[in-house]
Amino acid sequence: MLIQGLIEGSTMRKRKKESIAIIAALLVFTVLLFLSQVYYLRIDPDSENLSPLSEISRRSLENLPNNLRLEYYVSENLERRSYIPKQVESQLNELRRAFPSKIDIQLHRLPSGQAEPELEQLGITPTNLEIVEEGERSYVQVYSAIVLNYGGNRALLPEVYHPRMLEYQLNVKLRELTGEGKKSVGILLGHGSQRTRRSYSLLEQTLASRYDLVFLSPGDELPKFLDGLLIFGGERLEVEDLFLIDQYLMSGNRVFWGIEAVWIDTQQNLQAKEIGQRPAFDLLEHYGVGVRKALVLDESARNYRVPSQDFGSVRWEVLDTYPHWVRILRENSNEAHPVADGYQGLDLLWPSPLQIDPHRIDGTKELVSLFESSSEAWLMEERYFTNPYDAADLHVLGAESAGRYKLGLALRGRFESYFADQREELPNGLIEPTEDLRKSSEEAELIVVGDSDFATDTIQYSDSLYNLDFLLSVAEYLVGDEDLMRLRRRSVRAYPQLTGSSRDKINLVMARSRFLSLILVPSIILLYGFFRYRRRR
Structure with a gap:
């Protein structure tokens, strides 16, 4: 009995120790969980070191000759119901800790449910916050805005609801305050009356927040003050337009051109028509890039969606995978080029394949393949079937032409002018007798994508709004804002990410x-x- 009692006592002590160990582990885990909510460390994915601020922000703030005052206006209602104000305040405090002698932070807590006429005079308007309590839905107006004051000038961030983007937004506004101002981006629509500015309203909305936009049509003069040029389409561009594009490129600038060889009329039941050999194609072939008269279809594709009204809201009905809407996979993008590195996603709508003429490149230019189709793509030539209801039957047509196709290219280096030996043949008035014709450029860059539809509002149907992020990156690259592009992409990047895989x-x-x-x-x-x-x- 004594031995049995000792054994039972030993067992009880062992179980007691195990219980204490489990309880202690749970307590440690609970404390660590609590501390993780109080203390945290931001990590810069672009650096091997742990850093609360990006190197871009540090350089910008270190070079400030004057003090910067940041005023954060936030509604108490929002503070009680959202984590956003706490994260914004934390990031602002990081700035102050890094540069205590240059940055002053002021926090203004606004009473709930009150209008703020002084803020609205500045251009800061409230946002409706949806609240659901005890099954009842209601809305309250809240503010979350930052006012930047520097050197007697003022800039606004009227809606601060995305803390991950705050550092990028502050850098953009700071550059405007320090005298750089907004850069100018030209958007030349080469479709003429077939596709107007209204077709690019989403693109305009995206780029207008960063740049002064100049929309151009065939026949318009190309302003000399442009910092970057985007071209969409080319069938309506004549020699006069191409001469201005050529000379802009010969000035050492960067140009983006989205152009296809098969036109899809989205207003006429998706009728397809080959564009024919237009002067724009001759210009591109002179530089070394050909646009093939075909459509690329791919197993990696988006769904075709049809909108319908459902009690006052839009409901999208998915028909089927539509191989004409090619989804670019991450593994088929070249991350060595800034434009193709780290974008959220990219879909091309009815793209044409690009071809390279090695004789035109001949070592004077560097060729970079930005992205291509998957290995399960195929071509559609001469006879074009675009009806999304018949998409499932199109796969049998691709056996003979199955393979990868280049859809985005970049050429950089020395360019020879298409008009170098044609001065006497140019239309009268296009160039003055005393004006020099630029015959070459030692350092320029041309980016070509075999599609222009991917920049239009049609991306709402393919659910490809992330194309706008890619196009914003293109604009940033064209004007030389590559550091801001990297900062923005770092802000929106999520790890791990399978989008586009x-x-x-x-x-x-x-x-x-x-x-x-x-x-x-x-x-x-x-x-x-x-x-x-x-x-x-």
Whole structure:
């Protein structure tokens, strides 16, 4: 009996120790969880070191000759119901800690439910915050805005609801305050009356927040003050327009051109028509890039969606995968070029394949393939079937032309003017007798994408709004704002990210996750229990 009592006492002590260990571990975990909400460290993914601020921000703030005052206006209602104000305030405090002698932070808490006429006079308007309490839905007006004051000038961030983007937004406004101002970007629409400015309203809205936009039509003079030029389409561009484009490129500038060889009329049941050999294609071929008269279709594609009204809101009905709307996969993008590195996603709508003429490049220019189709793409030539209701039957047509196709290219280096030996043949008045014709450029860059539809409002139907992020990156690259482009992409990047990955890769990750959660972890627990049981026996 004595021995049995000792054994039972030893067992009880062992169980007591195990219980204490479990409780202690839970307490430690709870404390760590609490501390993680109080203390945190921001990590800069673009650097190998841990840093609360990007190097771009540090350089900008270190070079400020005057003090910067940041005033954060936030409604108490928003503070009680959202994490956003706390994160914004934390980032502002990071700025002050890094540069205490240059940055002054002022926090203004606004009473709930009150209008602020002084703020509205500055251009700061409230946002409606939806509240659901006890099954009742209501709305309250809240403010979350930052006013930047520097050197007697003022700039506004009227809506601060995305803390991850705050550092980027502050850098943009700071450059405007320090005298750089907004840069100018030209958008030349080469479709003429077939596709007007209204077709690019989403693009205009995206770029107008950063740049002064100048929309141009065929026949318009190209302003000399442009910092960057985007061209969409080319069938309506004549020699006069191409001469201005050529001379702009010969000045050492960067140009983006989205152009296809097959026109899809979105107003006429998606009728397809080959554009024909227009002067714009001759100009591009002179530089070394050809646009093939064909459509690229791909297994990696977006769904075709049809909108319908549902109790006052828009509901999208998905028909089927539409191979004409090519989804660019991450593994088919060249991250060595800034434009193709780290974008959120990219879909091309009815793209044409690009071809390279090696004789035109001949070592004077560097050729960079930005992105291409998947290996399961094919071509549609001469006879074009674009009806989305018949999309499932189109795969049988691609056996003979299956393969990868280049859809985005960049040429940089020395360019020879298309008009170098044609001065006497140019239309009268296009160039003055005393004006020099620029025959070459030692350092210029031309980016060509075999599609212009991917920049139009049609992206609402393909659910490709992230194309706007890509186009903003293009504009930033053209005007030389590459540091801001990297900062913005760092702000919106999520890790790990599978967006734009192939279906095989996604399936592999899902299979590994299932194995880990459904097989490996339960097996370890069962084995542990089995060995514990054997030891007790």
